[in-house]
Amino acid sequence: MVISVKKEQSPQPMILTDLLARHQNLRMHAHDGLMLDGRPLTPIARDHGTPAWIMSATTIRGRYAALAAALAPTGAHIHYAVKANDHLAILTLLARCGAGADVVSLGELTRALRAGIPPARIVFSGVGKSTDELTAALTENIAQINIESAEELDQLAAIATRLNRPARIAFRLNPDIDAGTHHHISTGRLGDKFGIPIADIPALYTRASEHPCLIPVGLALHIGSQITSPAPYRAAFARTASLVRALRAAGHTVTTLDCGGGLGIAYADEAPLSLPAYTAAIAQSLVPLDLSLMVEPGRYLVGPAGLLLARVILRKNARPRPFLVLDAAMTDLARPALYGAFHAILPLAPHHLHAPLAPLDVVGPVCESTDVLARARPLPSLEAGDFVAILDTGAYGAVMSSTYNARPLAPQILIDGARADLIRPRQPLAELWQHEIVPPAP
Ligand SMILES: *Cc1c(COP(=O)(O)O)cnc(C)c1O
Numbered sequence: 001m002v003i004s005v006k007k008e009q010s011p012q013p014m015i016l017t018d019l020l021a022r023h024q025n026l027r028m029h030a031h032d033g034l035m036l037d038g039r040p041l042t043p044i045a046r047d048h049g050t051p052a053w054i055m056s057a058t059t060i061r062g063r064y065a066a067l068a069a070a071l072a073p074t075g076a077h078i079h080y081a082v083k084a085n086d087h088l089a090i091l092t093l094l095a096r097c098g099a100g101a102d103v104v105s106l107g108e109l110t111r112a113l114r115a116g117i118p119p120a121r122i123v124f125s126g127v128g129k130s131t132d133e134l135t136a137a138l139t140e141n142i143a144q145i146n147i148e149s150a151e152e153l154d155q156l157a158a159i160a161t162r163l164n165r166p167a168r169i170a171f172r173l174n175p176d177i178d179a180g181t182h183h184h185i186s187t188g189r190l191g192d193k194f195g196i197p198i199a200d201i202p203a204l205y206t207r208a209s210e211h212p213c214l215i216p217v218g219l220a221l222h223i224g225s226q227i228t229s230p231a232p233y234r235a236a237f238a239r240t241a242s243l244v245r246a247l248r249a250a251g252h253t254v255t256t257l258d259c260g261g262g263l264g265i266a267y268a269d270e271a272p273l274s275l276p277a278y279t280a281a282i283a284q285s286l287v288p289l290d291l292s293l294m295v296e297p298g299r300y301l302v303g304p305a306g307l308l309l310a311r312v313i314l315r316k317n318a319r320p321r322p323f324l325v326l327d328a329a330m331t332d333l334a335r336p337a338l339y340g341a342f343h344a345i346l347p348l349a350p351h352h353l354h355a356p357l358a359p360l361d362v363v364g365p366v367c368e369s370t371d372v373l374a375r376a377r378p379l380p381s382l383e384a385g386d387f388v389a390i391l392d393t394g395a396y397g398a399v400m401s402s403t404y405n406a407r408p409l410a411p412q413i414l415i416d417g418a419r420a421d422l423i424r425p426r427q428p429l430a431e432l433w434q435h436e437i438v439p440p441a442p
Pocket of ligand 1: 081083084102125126222224225226260261262263296297298299300395
């Protein structure tokens with residue numbers, strides 16, 4: 001049976017003052033314009049050029065502290081999902097907060113280790129891990145490897161035997177829950193590529209227990225991303241709890257449970273996931289089982305901490321609506337093109353805040369029809385040269401950038417109190433072809 005949850009309504013357009021009020025780290029100063037953490041953004045856009053990614057360290061620390069406090073009664077540890085934003089400065093900041101890491105590749109594992117996250121606090125997830133990746137996970141002696149199939153269990157068993165190293169594993173179950181999120185970011189339904197059907201797990205647990213190098217420690221699940229209702233979590237956790245009881249009744253040792261991530265944020269006028277409701281779902285189903293619990297939020301910790309600054313290249317008058325062509329594109333922020341995602345857009349100049357609004361299609365300059373950042377968005381009459389901020393881009397933003405159309409990667413700036421550090425310069429054009437090899441003429 002699939003438990004379905006009501007789909008999100010598409011977001012209602014909001015007036016700019018409402019948008020601003022929903023972002024506590026932003027303020028419009030009467031002279032200096034839009035400010036993040038009290039720092040005007042226009043000089044940053046001028047100094048570093050656009051497009052440019054801005055991250056707020058204060059916002060990340062605040063969100064980590066709020067989540068840690070909400071989780072404290074459950075004893076759950078936070079393992080940051082590195083894929084949401086894998087910049088070393090962000091990983092280092094989260095490591096200092098005490099975060100562990102959830103990684104999905106050798107590159108992410110190496111980044112997490114470089115940022116000082118101890119191997120004992122790193123979990124490796126993902127539906128296909130290469131021999132090199134599993135070898136590194138075992139050699140670094142990370143906390144656990146989440147197994148997503150019977151085939152992967154055999155693959156890991158062979159590598160662990162060859163290395164003669166113990167492998168702590170958790171089985172990722174597919175709870176067959178529709179998380180009510182966009183189908184491109186749902187991961188917990190039968191037919192999604194992730195996890196193992198619940199019915200198959202007891203036999204695999206037995207097989208792993210009998211292997212000399214495999215140590216099954218528990219279960220893992222992750223039902224999708226940008227989940228704003230606690231209902232799918234409640235349903236998935238209840239199914240997981242039943243499986244834990246069944247495994248224990250069969251004589252197995254189950255000590256850990258990785259609850260996954262997916263905690264949703266507010267991109268528009270939707271309510272974000274309620275932390276008390278989320279932790280109540282954990283407390284109700286999972287805490288009584290006396291497990292070592294972990295959660296793997298990505299977006300929740302870093303999404304609202306970032307914005308993308310862009311400049312209007314030109315305003316193209318067209319029917320049915322004018323196009324606002326920005327210097328930022330789908331190659332910078334892929335989410336609107338990939339998922340039809342909504343990102344709020346605010347002008348940086350103070351006089352635009354209360355100006356009359358008219359719907360515009362906001363697009364990038366890339367040669368693709370999907371290079372649309374916002375459709376029919378009510379905005380003031382912005383003109384060439386005006387700056388805008390595309391909000392809530394701290395997660396799945398810079399990490400998803402590409403250099404398609406030979407567009408260099410945009411610079412990244414980290415604001416931390418009085419400091420604003422360039423943490424990645426704009427990619428020099430020559431770097432785009434630096435590693436390309438042109439064979440000599442035949
Ligand atoms: C992507 C992912 C996460 C993080 O998802 P968010 O929606 O960013 O919280 C956590 N765990 C696994 C296994 C993932 O694939």
